[in-house]
């Protein structure tokens with residue numbers, strides 16, 4: 001037997017990850033940390049059910065294995081002949097008794113439908129003792145059922161069709177139970193963390209009382225090491241941040257009347273920069289996204305890595321089998337959550353997960369949990385034609401292929417040749433056979449090819465959602481980036497929309513996603529597309545968790561349907577920061593809009609604009625594009641480059657906008673009404689005014705609608 005190796009470097013660094021937060025999915029999940037009692041109960045359960053490997057190679061059964069028939073129905077695990085690869089912490093039979101996917105094949109969408117039709121709270125894995133108790137009973141039943149049939153031979157094909165989708169949730173629980181030892185350890189650690197937190201709080205209190213008021217003085221620039229040459233006093237900074245955030249959260253009552261909110265905010269931002277290492281610009285931008293307490297939670301969450309997650313490649317294997325094999329290799333894992341049927345969250349591993357035989361054979365891919373979400377929202381169907389516009393290194397492309405069961409056709413495009421190599425590698429490793437890789441700037445679509453059933457645009461972005469992974473984002477993003485990137489994202493999104501066949505029988509959808517939390521890269525981009533392409537509507541992503549997109553942010557107002565978009569935060573869901581939106585294309589894109597976007601002149605214009613700021617001067621194009629990100633007070637689009645889907649409705653909006661426009665120019669709208677309204681006859685407005693023409697007019701001050 002090989003000597004047991006310690007946890008890998010990543011695991012050591014990562015430590016035990018907190019479970020992905022499903023509190024918003026299952027009503028029964030309790031937010032509070034487990035009580036001592038619950039922990040004890042959990043440990044007891046774990047102790048009674050964890051079975052150590054038998055030296056003789058046989059596997060002892062739990063005492064609970066007698067008697068009851070399994071509730072899991074008809075699955076009959078096979079006798080296991082191969083010896084486990086590592087001494088097991090759990091009975092292999094327990095793992096075999098898991099139901100995973102229906103017939104093994106992945107169907108995230110079906111899963112989502114199930115989920116959407118109402119999550120069975122009782123089936124949601126719960127760390128609390130009560131629910132675990134019932135889960136564990138299922139586990140006991142499962143054990144007893146597998147007693148006679150013994151374990152599945154991992155070489156044998158799992159019986160197809162005997163697992164229903166419903167079984168999957170039980171399978172998750174059983175899989176969870178199979179990792180009971182890991183869970184028990186995790187609960188121990190959680191308890192230790194709770195104790196440590198309590199101690200830290202006590203120490204904090206003591207510390208606070210020991211800090212002279214002068215030490216907490218926000219005006220003292222030398223405090224906390226801001227101007228001092230000495231290392232910053234992190235404890236003091238932390239205390240002061242916490243205290244200032246507390247005041248900001250209840251400003252009326254706790255403020256010092258001599259200080260304004262702006263002063264408090266400025267002080268806390270200075271401390272945040274010193275404590276977490278952000279540039280002042282980014283600290284301010286991120287802080288402004290949340291209420292003060294939540295902002296602090298966000299900054300804190302960016303300091304710890306997210307849990308390691310693997311996505312089962314259902315083109316090659318089943319989640320149950322993969323879990324079984326990895327557990328045998330000494331990996332402690334459990335299903336990522338009710339919302340996915342293919343994800344496994346890894347707690348601890350004795351082996352490097354990027355180099356196991358199963359990895360090399362393409363049975364799984366290491367992929368952040370949040371990266372599942374855009375593909376689940378896209379919900380590609382078998383035999384469709386899909387485009388992944390910015391596909392490298394292919395995590396999402398290969399997921400799309402798995403959902404399509406290698407049928408239909410995927411065009412996986414990326415502008416970077418280098419990154420495309422990784423994409424090709426993943427496609428081969430994971431056994432994807434329905435994909436064509438191409439290497440264009442996605443701005444060239446749909447001239448390259450159009451008429452897709454679905455398009456995914458997982459756009460290049462600032463990465464403000466993945467700071468835990470790439471801390472350089474803290475300091476290397478400037479205001480220029482938040483002009484340049486959104487402009488590129490807007491043009492890419494228009495290209496994505498124009499590449500979809502609105503008359504597709506099965507689809508007609510576009511998903512736009514980023515791993516950024518910035519409004520400029522998300523809601524503003526989506527709003528821009530809604531304004532420029534009245535032939536699309538925002539629709540539900542179908543994702544069962546996530547926060548609603550903003551309908552207002554600072555002075556900006558977005559269309560009410562922005563609520564359909566979803567935001568993900570590390571502090572709220574223990575996943576990378578992410579944004580997901582889904583559009584349905586309801587009408588054709590006028591040919592001249594596409595032509596205009598595809599002409600060399602237009603492409604040059606876009607890439608110049610994407611280059612953004614030259615010599616510190618924001619280009620007119622960027623300014624113009626940014627100016628179309630909002631809506632009128634009633635939520636209507638400000639700029640309709642073409643459209644007229646409802647002429648009467650449009651006429652009202654157009655007239656209102658025109659009046660505003662004239663007033664802004666100092667002209668009395670009543671005096672010039674007849675001429676103005678005539679100029680803006682909606683039929684005229686929709687009669688072939690291309691995007692380029694419209695933008696040209698706007699540039700020359702001739703625009704007919706107001707921004």
Ligand SMILES: C[S@@+](CC[C@H](N)C(=O)[O-])C[C@H]1O[C@@H](n2cnc3c(N)ncnc32)[C@H](O)[C@@H]1O
Nearest residue numbers: 390391392393394395396415416441442458460
């Ligand atoms: C967020 S990454 C995509 C990740 C990928 N979807 C996945 O799941 O593995 C953004 C990608 O956009 C690509 N990109 C940047 N500009 C592009 C453009 N104009 N056209 C196409 N791809 C572009 C980058 O090379 C990068 O690979």
